[in-house]
Amino acid sequence: MSLQEEYKSEQEKNFIIKDKLQTEIDLRRKIHNKYMTIRGNLRVMCRIRPFIDSETKDVQQMFFDYFQVSNDKVEILEVSKNCKAKKYILDYVFQQNSTQANVYEEVSLLVQTMINGTNVCVIAYGQTGTGKSYTIQGPSPTSDNQGIFLKSAKEMFEMTGPILFDTKHKNNERAKLSISIIEIYNETVYNLLGEDSPVLNMYENSDGILVIPDLNPISVNNYHEANTLFKIASKLRQSGQTNYSDKSSRSHCIYSFYLKIVEEDGSITRSKLHLIDLAGSERFSKTHEINSQIKNEGIYINLSLNALSNVLNAIALKQNHIPYRESKLTHFLKESLNENFNILLMLHVSPNIRDICETSSTLEFGTRIAKLCKHKTGKEKKSKK
Numbered sequence: 001m002s003l004q005e006e007y008k009s010e011q012e013k014n015f016i017i018k019d020k021l022q023t024e025i026d027l028r029r030k031i032h033n034k035y036m037t038i039r040g041n042l043r044v045m046c047r048i049r050p051f052i053d054s055e056t057k058d059v060q061q062m063f064f065d066y067f068q069v070s071n072d073k074v075e076i077l078e079v080s081k082n083c084k085a086k087k088y089i090l091d092y093v094f095q096q097n098s099t100q101a102n103v104y105e106e107v108s109l110l111v112q113t114m115i116n117g118t119n120v121c122v123i124a125y126g127q128t129g130t131g132k133s134y135t136i137q138g139p140s141p142t143s144d145n146q147g148i149f150l151k152s153a154k155e156m157f158e159m160t161g162p163i164l165f166d167t168k169h170k171n172n173e174r175a176k177l178s179i180s181i182i183e184i185y186n187e188t189v190y191n192l193l194g195e196d197s198p199v200l201n202m203y204e205n206s207d208g209i210l211v212i213p214d215l216n217p218i219s220v221n222n223y224h225e226a227n228t229l230f231k232i233a234s235k236l237r238q239s240g241q242t243n244y245s246d247k248s249s250r251s252h253c254i255y256s257f258y259l260k261i262v263e264e265d266g267s268i269t270r271s272k273l274h275l276i277d278l279a280g281s282e283r284f285s286k287t288h289e290i291n292s293q294i295k296n297e298g299i300y301i302n303l304s305l306n307a308l309s310n311v312l313n314a315i316a317l318k319q320n321h322i323p324y325r326e327s328k329l330t331h332f333l334k335e336s337l338n339e340n341f342n343i344l345l346m347l348h349v350s351p352n353i354r355d356i357c358e359t360s361s362t363l364e365f366g367t368r369i370a371k372l373c374k375h376k377t378g379k380e381k382k383s384k385k
């Protein structure tokens, strides 16, 4: 066989292998999508924060007197008139000894879902100081104990990298991954990756599509670039803390990945993954010093958390009108919180007995939405019979 013939034969073999690989990828996608549909597209989980240094042995002991926890249940034993004994059933409970890797195992399924073309939201909800930022961002931008943003970025490149970021396709790009990181403080949206004008305006065009003219998500080619953007945003967010007291716990931060894939047949699939680190849901009366700034922030936080609750309720009940425009938070997420979605609501709670009423109200919030969703799905199944 001549060298030319040998080359041709190798090329043909390559085509066959590539074809087989694509068939396997398509099959894997279908199985994954089916599995995710069976699991339900709104899942409510809970993560219990471990004890921190300031929590004494007595406080730690009391946890076992007042809580009973298993993999799918948190039970609060009666504490006071305001906090009655109640069992909360969840899709999964990450107990105090759970690691960042354990939590990411769940998110990893959603990263695959997003790569398959479905919009995904992971929402970290809960009282101040319960570990929402720890879950999403990790303890610090340089820590080994990374949060789900960096873990997702790493996996996205690992999963799509070999085929989709094939350097041979440079001029005929098969995939593009971009990132935006925004912060919503007192109903104003800031672009943490923007240059001169960090304040973002949003409006809907005549087709009802949300337009954010200056958002401009930044295209990334590897994990290192994603990590650099994460560090830039983390720094900005921290410096904000000196301008506004305790800003990080009084603002929402949304980390978004935007994926565009040109399929083998030339069609284009676009999807988004939003990781949302919400502001703490603590009530006013618990805040130590109530100055007017803190009070004002609290009003905006409550407004947007109520709006989020209304939107999730409306989605769970499959209502025709979903009140996205009640807050900047829900408006920003409009295109991801709809019928083509997958949502993980991760409730964060404190193990401290002092916070038990907040813990109970966080669990009440999440389980009510989960129940509505399951009830509606059950009803639909019955009526189809």
Ligand SMILES: Nc1ncnc2c1ncn2[C@@H]1O[C@H](COP(=O)(O)OP(=O)(O)OP(=O)(O)O)[C@@H](O)[C@H]1O
Binding pocket: 049, 050, 052, 126, 127, 128, 129, 130, 131, 132, 133, 134, 135, 139, 248, 249, 250, 278, 279, 280, 281, 348
């Ligand atoms: N799983 C965890 N493992 C170890 N430490 C944790 C964990 N979760 C939270 N912490 C610690 O608890 C403290 C509060 O966590 P974090 O700042 O993430 O809370 P938060 O819910 O984001 O609060 P806020 O609403 O005020 O922003 C931090 O010191 C953090 O390091």
Ligand SMILES: [Mg+2]
Binding pocket: 132, 133, 134, 248, 249, 277
């Ligand atoms: Mg936080």
